[in-house]
Amino acid sequence: MSGYNGGVEQITLDSDGRLKAGAGSVTLDATGVKITGGTSLGNFVPVLAKAVRWDSSGSTIGFLQGGTDPTYGNLLELYALTITAVRAI
Numbered sequence: 001m002s003g004y005n006g007g008v009e010q011i012t013l014d015s016d017g018r019l020k021a022g023a024g025s026v027t028l029d030a031t032g033v034k035i036t037g038g039t040s041l042g043n044f045v046p047v048l049a050k051a052v053r054w055d056s057s058g059s060t061i062g063f064l065q066g067g068t069d070p071t072y073g074n075l076l077e078l079y080a081l082t083i084t085a086v087r088a089i
Helices: none
Strands: 002-005 008-013 020-023 026-029 032-036 051-056 059-069 073-080
Touching: none
Parallel strands: none
Antiparallel strands: 002 008, 008 020, 020 026, 026 032, 051 059, 059 073
């Protein structure tokens, strides 16, 4: 079973029980949620194409991304955009 927009598959519930989206980059199954990151983050340059994002009023305010950098190896990065306050709990 699949959902389409403009003739392009957007999401599918596969026969193996996995929910797949983003051309297979996002998978939800019994083991959890898997997001396939990019091959290069480009030395700490934000790559919103494959990230978990937090939005407010239509604008991205932060995101989490992972991938491989040629200099630093595997990375997991957390970004906050337009920081107006820092709060510790």
